[in-house]
Amino acid sequence: MITLYDFWRGLDKDQRIKFCETAKISYGYMESHLIHGRKKPSMETVQKMVDASNKQLTHESIFDFFLNKSSVA
Template sequence: MPNLYEFWRGLDKGERVQFCNEAKISYKYMESHLIHGRKKPSMETVQAIVDASNNKLTHKSLFDFFLGNSTVA
C-alpha cells in the first residue's frame, strides 16, 4: 500500500490536478504541505483523499503517514 507521497509521485501532472479537484484540495496546498507531511489534514480531508484515490490510499496509511509512522522519500 503506497503512502501519500508515493501515490502522489506516481501520478502525472494531469492526474494530480484531477486528484486535487476531486479531493477539493488546492494543488499548491497538496504539493507544498500535505505530501511532505508539514500539515495534518482534517478528518474530512482525509476522507476526501481516500475517496479521490479510489481507495488506493487507506485511512490507516494516511494516519500512519501524517502521524510519523511512515517515511517520506
C-alpha cells in the first residue's frame, strides 16, 4: 500500500501541480502541511486525493498515513 508521502515524491513537479489542481488543494498547502502530516485533511479532501490519484491512493492508505503521524508525535 503506497503512502501519501511516497505517492507525492514519486510525481514530478508537473504531475504534482496537476494532482493539486484536480484535488482542489493548493500546492503550497500540500507540500508544507499534508505530505508531512502537520495537518489532517477533511473527509472531502481525502476523497478528492483518492480520485485525483487515479486510485493509486486508497482511503485506508491515507487514513493510516495521518493516524500514524499523529501517534508518533
